[in-house]
Amino acid sequence: MIAGVASLRAMRVVVLGAGFGGLELASRLSEADAGIEVVLVDKSDGFVFGFSKLDVMFGRVGPDHVVHRFSDVVKPGVRMVQAEVTSIDPVAKRVVTTAEELDADILVVALGADLHPELTPGLVEDDRAHEFYTVAGAFALADVLAAFEGGRVVIGVTGTPFKCPPAPSEATLLAHELLETKGVLDRSSIELVMPLGVPIPPSPQASKTILDSFAEKGIVFHGGVLITGLDPERHVALLSDGGEIGYDLFLGVPVHRAPSVVVESGLTDDGWIPVDPLTLETRFPDVYAVGDVTSVGTPKAGVFAEGQAAVVADAILARARSEQPGSQYDGHGICYMEFGHEQIGMVDVFFQAGVTPHGDLIGPSTDLMAQKSHFGSSRIARWFGRDWVSTG
Numbered sequence: 001m002i003a004g005v006a007s008l009r010a011m012r013v014v015v016l017g018a019g020f021g022g023l024e025l026a027s028r029l030s031e032a033d034a035g036i037e038v039v040l041v042d043k044s045d046g047f048v049f050g051f052s053k054l055d056v057m058f059g060r061v062g063p064d065h066v067v068h069r070f071s072d073v074v075k076p077g078v079r080m081v082q083a084e085v086t087s088i089d090p091v092a093k094r095v096v097t098t099a100e101e102l103d104a105d106i107l108v109v110a111l112g113a114d115l116h117p118e119l120t121p122g123l124v125e126d127d128r129a130h131e132f133y134t135v136a137g138a139f140a141l142a143d144v145l146a147a148f149e150g151g152r153v154v155i156g157v158t159g160t161p162f163k164c165p166p167a168p169s170e171a172t173l174l175a176h177e178l179l180e181t182k183g184v185l186d187r188s189s190i191e192l193v194m195p196l197g198v199p200i201p202p203s204p205q206a207s208k209t210i211l212d213s214f215a216e217k218g219i220v221f222h223g224g225v226l227i228t229g230l231d232p233e234r235h236v237a238l239l240s241d242g243g244e245i246g247y248d249l250f251l252g253v254p255v256h257r258a259p260s261v262v263v264e265s266g267l268t269d270d271g272w273i274p275v276d277p278l279t280l281e282t283r284f285p286d287v288y289a290v291g292d293v294t295s296v297g298t299p300k301a302g303v304f305a306e307g308q309a310a311v312v313a314d315a316i317l318a319r320a321r322s323e324q325p326g327s328q329y330d331g332h333g334i335c336y337m338e339f340g341h342e343q344i345g346m347v348d349v350f351f352q353a354g355v356t357p358h359g360d361l362i363g364p365s366t367d368l369m370a371q372k373s374h375f376g377s378s379r380i381a382r383w384f385g386r387d388w389v390s391t392g
């Protein structure tokens with residue numbers, strides 16, 4: 001019983017994963033100063049925004065600028081454990097890590113999605129093929145793109161679901177800007193292959209603006225198609241509709257899976273953790289899950305993980321204060337999208353349970369650059385307690 005435990009000692013909340021969801025949750029619980037003990041566990045050295053991967057690969061900033069070290073997370077009531085989670089028992093709420101074992105009163109799983117380039121035949125083997133979704137992959141691409149002197153570029157998604165559905169379109173438009181800046185557009189072509197029929201399905205307006213931009217730039221869009229593999233001998237992408245596209249440079253979105261430790265815990269159904277879409281509770285009492293690791297029904301993006309973490313924080317604080325939980329998840333998110341040449345679009349979308357997803361596009365315009373920059377800097381100020389500007 002939490003109430004009994006809480007009367008003897010502080011309630012202990014164990015948060016697995018210090019990404020968008022975990023950092024937001026730990027920050028909110030710390031700021032509330034409700035006497036809750038928070039243990040935040042992550043195996044990485046630090047946090048990197050998804051959009052920073054694009055900034056590094058397209059040469060805007062160096063890798064060191066975009067890694068936010070977990071050693072800088074110093075928050076009252078929060079203990080950071082840098083270790084790998086190797087086992088989760090959602091019934092006992094016991095977690096084994098490579099550093100220590102942890103017993104939780106409330107357990108929150110925010111371990112994100114693991115990325116598996118090796119599950120796409122040819123993607124690892126072909127030296128002309130790269131993926132830009134992992135931190136290592138995006139950072140390595142900075143040199144590859146700097147050295148690229150033009151040719152056939154294919155950007156392709158190799159599995160569903162995948163994080164940040166606008167990101168492949170952003171990479172496509174930024175690749176066009178790069179080739180234009182290098183003066184090699186006349187000997188280049190760019191094609192985007194993605195399983196969604198249009199770039200941003202909940203917003204026809206955003207999709208039309210992106211498709212118009214592609215058409216104006218001569219970019220070929222293959223919607224509703226997946227890359228099933230690459231032929232490393234012929235440097236050809238194999239498509240789910242039976243087609244093939246040759247490339248000199250392939251930039252891939254790898255297959256996503258819930259981390260194996262989550263699958264082995266019994267928390268998942270069909271690969272991801274099912275949760276109540278309004279409260280983010282799993283089927284196990286006092287175990288919540290937020291962000292990319294869930295099948296909550298929103299796209300896999302940081303803004304949604306963050307919004308879900310806020311609802312879980314409210315529920316935990318209500319429990320600690322013996323109050324009724326105040327908020328329910330509304331599926332709202334704002335995402336900034338790069339159109340190239342410092343043009344930023346803002347996509348404002350809702351994914352509420354039982355309601356058709358819908359959204360609007362504001363921009364693109366250069367005026368939104370400042371807003372996008374504030375999105376990043378405000379989070380780093382709250383989560384890491386320091387000043388930061390995304391593009392240096």
Ligand SMILES: Cc1cc2nc3c(=O)[nH]c(=O)nc-3n(C[C@H](O)[C@H](O)[C@H](O)COP(=O)(O)OP(=O)(O)OC[C@H]3O[C@@H](n4cnc5c(N)ncnc54)[C@H](O)[C@@H]3O)c2cc1C
Pocket residue numbers: 016017018019020021022041042043044047049050051053054083084085086110111112113132133134163164167259261290291292293300301302303304305335336
């Ligand atoms: C190119 C690109 C651009 C993007 N742009 C945007 C954008 O503009 N806006 C946006 O909202 N989203 C964007 N995203 C998506 C966003 O990065 C993710 O959706 C978001 O980080 C998910 O948050 P999360 O908390 O669920 O998981 P994550 O942020 O992925 O955090 C999970 C954490 O769990 C840790 N972990 C995993 N397994 C273990 C383990 N066994 N033991 C210990 N720790 C573990 C990981 O190290 C990681 O720190 C982008 C993604 C990409 C790839």
